[in-house]
Amino acid sequence: MGEQVPVSGQPQPERPAPAPPDGRAGRILWAVAAGLAATALLLAQRASGGRGSFQNLPTPIPVSGDGGAQIDVPAPAEVHGYAAIQRQAAPNTTRTGTDRYQAVAYTVEYGDSLFSIAQTFRIQPESLLWANEEVLGGRPDLLEPGMHLNVPPTDGVYYRWREGDTLEAVAEKFSAEAAAIIDWPGNPIADLTNPSIPPGVWVMIPGGIGEFQQWVFPDIASAGQGVSNELLGAGACSGDFPAGNGSGIFVWPSPIHSVVGNDYWDGHRALDIASGEGIGVYAADNGVVLFSGWATGGYGYMVYIDHGNGYSTLYAHLSQVSAQCGQLAAKGQVIGTGGSTGNSSGPHLHFEVRFQGGFLNPWQVLPPP
Numbered sequence: 368m369g370e371q372v373p374v375s376g377q378p379q380p381e382r383p384a385p386a387p388p389d390g391r392a393g394r395i396l397w398a399v400a401a402g403l404a405a406t407a408l409l410l411a412q413r414a415s416g417g418r419g420s421f422q423n424l425p426t427p428i429p430v431s432g433d434g435g436a437q438i439d440v441p442a443p444a445e446v447h448g449y450a451a452i453q454r455q456a457a458p459n460t461t462r463t464g465t466d467r468y469q470a471v472a473y474t475v476e477y478g479d480s481l482f483s484i485a486q487t488f489r490i491q492p493e494s495l496l497w498a499n500e501e502v503l504g505g506r507p508d509l510l511e512p513g514m515h516l517n518v519p520p521t522d523g524v525y526y527r528w529r530e531g532d533t534l535e536a537v538a539e540k541f542s543a544e545a546a547a548i549i550d551w552p553g554n555p556i557a558d559l560t561n562p563s564i565p566p567g568v569w570v571m572i573p574g575g576i577g578e579f580q581q582w583v584f585p586d587i588a589s590a591g592q593g594v595s596n597e598l599l600g601a602g603a604c605s606g607d608f609p610a611g612n613g614s615g616i617f618v619w620p621s622p623i624h625s626v627v628g629n630d631y632w633d634g635h636r637a638l639d640i641a642s643g644e645g646i647g648v649y650a651a652d653n654g655v656v657l658f659s660g661w662a663t664g665g666y667g668y669m670v671y672i673d674h675g676n677g678y679s680t681l682y683a684h685l686s687q688v689s690a691q692c693g694q695l696a697a698k699g700q701v702i703g704t705g706g707s708t709g710n711s712s713g714p715h716l717h718f719e720v721r722f723q724g725g726f727l728n729p730w731q732v733l734p735p736p
């Protein structure tokens with residue numbers, strides 16, 4: 368940046384300097400004159416629309432010539448002040464779900480989850496899941512880096528019109544009103560008096576409700592009932608097992624007590640907890656290990672523990688398992704290490720809690736982070 372130009376008072380139009388009385392005073396006067404000249408240069412640069420650091424300054428005030436009226440001109444010190452606090456461009460402004468009518472495309476990056484992408488675009492994860500039925504088939508865990516997603520403009524179902532679809536039938540299918548489809552400004556409906564939509568066109572169904580088709584690892588019946596490893600994967604255990612001895616009081620299954628991907632929601636009945644290669648995964652309560660190893664359905668290496676009191680817990684995407692089939696795992700004991708095996712867009716621990724066969728939100732049983 369340019370150096371400060373010290374000027375006292377406001378700049379005056381050029382006038383002849385009086386003869387210097389002696390050398391020293393002359394130097395001072397010449398310094399003052401130089402300062403005034405620099406100021407005039409600055410002002411001239413502004414007046415001529417000069418570029419560089421000064422382009423964001425207020426509209427220049429023309430300096431009058433001979434005999435002009437006195438004009439208030441900001442002191443140059445202020446000029447430098449303005450230049451020093453130039454506003455930066457903000458290209459990453461967050462969109463909201465309400466300021467657009469059209470879907471936008473998004474390419475999945477490493478570490479993304481449907482939940483985090485939905486949060487970024489301020490829509491519900493369900494809406495993002497339903498808008499991408501064709502690539503995800505209703506399963507958020509199928510998300511992969513590089514995948515192209517439609518991000519709908521608002522909550523509801525973003526749907527590609529099919530041959531033979533009618534407004535009424537589609538509205539009913541997604542529990543919405545036909546009027547909501549017609550009224551959405553982004554939908555390509557030319558004739559509102561005789562609305563029709565050609566096949567292949569994408570349509571927003573605001574407020575619509577889609578389906579969940581999440582593949583769910585089945586609840587494993589406890590003690591004494593082996594499970595088929597053809598159905599569930601190589602990690603399935605068989606044999607007679609002791610009953611779990613859960614306390615009903617849980618600990619975090621990871622040393623890192625935070626969620627990195629999907630939180631618990633209707634399309635993802637689990638917490639994706641921060642973890643990674645070599646980071647221990649702990650039994651959340653005492654229990655018997657009913658599954659330990661490779662699982663089908665995208666869970667990768669997985670451990671399943673029956674706590675014997677109605678609760679069971681599931682730990683997926685592990686890099687490796689260390690629990691043994693039929694083992695009684697103590698609360699807090701290491702049962703494997705974190706990873707990103709199976710359908711996973713980055714290292715995390717997929718942690719499910721079930722109670723008598725139904726899903727529970729893990730936040731309801733885990734201690735505060």
Ligand SMILES: [Zn+2]
Pocket residue numbers: 508629635637638639716717718
């Ligand atoms: Zn998950």
